[in-house]
Amino acid sequence: MKPKISRRSALGKMAAGAAAASVAASLTKRMTAAETAAGAALKGRINHSVCKWCYPKVSLEDLCTAGKEMGLQSVELLTVDDFPTLRKHGLICAMVSGVPGGITDGLNRPENQERIVSYFEEVAPRVANAGFKNIICFSGNRKGMSDEEGLENCANALKRIVPICEKHRVVAAMELLNSKVDHKDYMCDHTKWGVELVKRVGSEYFKLLYDIYHMQIMEGDVIRTIRENREYIAHYHTGGVPGRHEIDDTQELNYATVMKAIVETGFKGHVAQEFVPARSDVLASLKQGVQICDV
Structure with a gap:
């Protein structure tokens, strides 16, 4: 025979059970939140950045806010006029833009x-004072000029720029771009040409911006090229091939594997997402790109 339970006793036990369940649910919720945060935390082996021009409908303020939450350290291809906004959000500009002639x-x-x-005389000290490192530059288009003449002319100009960079401890970085699809006639369109230019200039304050998207189009063989030329590279950009959209499995490159190869070279600079999102939630695409590259 079961013992009789008073109404008061029954209510007391129900209340105690409900309290215990509430505590357990609260604990579970806190643990889940902690695990989610831990899972979202970046590994720290890749320094993440993003190129602002890929998000024309997102204000710099909003991109900084969202990027900071994703773990970005930088928003780049900005000019010195944008530095105060970056500073407000605790971000840097890992590659400064604005060079005349584009x-x-x-x-x-x-x-x-x-x-x-x-x-460079004007901007290099401002970049240095902000605590930033890299300033982009370009070879320009061929317009009938031979690659050898272009090498000589670029080297002569850079030998005037490098002393400025050395004085302020900033790096002039020439971007490798494809001349097959996006930038017809551009001269610095192969790694070999860019590396030869770095060798002729002969300073650690001039290096290359290796754009993975562009060099996949021009050369392929990305990982071997990165490994063999790591000392000449200051910075990396991403982008899905073909199309320059998201860097997930909708395109041909395995970006996680490429990032692992970059980490293995000992690279300590930044990797910037420079794809143009094809999906409507552009910030979700950016977050996905960061997560893919966070190896």
């Missing part, structure tokens, strides 16, 4: 060189 009218033409040298 991609097409670069250092391979003597008539462009004076204004580009002047730009």
Whole structure:
């Protein structure tokens, strides 16, 4: 025969059970949140950045806020005028932009060189004072010029720029771009040409920006190229091939494997997402890209 349970006793036991269940649920919720946060935390072997131009409908303020939450250290291809916004969010600009002439009218033409040298004289100390490191530059288009003449002209110009960079301890980084799809006639379109230029200049304050998307189009053989030329590379950009969209399995490169190879070279610079999202939730695409590259 079961003992009789009073109403008061029954209610007391129910209340105690409910309290215990509430504590357990709260504990479970806290543990789940902690595990989620731990899972979302980045590994720290890749320093993550993003190129602002890929997000024209997202304000710099909003991109900084979202990027910070994702674990980005940098928003880049910005000018010195954007530094205060970055500073407010505790971010850096891992690759500073704004060089006169842009991609097409670069250092391979003597008539462009004076204004580009002047730009470095003006901007390099401001970049250094902000605590940033890299300033982008470009070879320019061929326009009928031979690659050898272009090498000589670029080297002569960079030998004027490098002392400025050395003084302020910043790096001039020339970007490798494809001339097959996106930047017809661009001269610095193969790693071999860029590496030869770095060797001729002969300073640790001039290196290459190796764009994985562009060099996959021009050369392929990305991992071996990175391993063999690691000492000449200051920075990396990503992008899905073909199309320059998300870097997931909708394109041909295995970015996780490429990132592991970059880490194995001892690289300590930044890797910037430079794909143009094809999906409507562009920040979700950015977060996915960061997670893919966080090896």
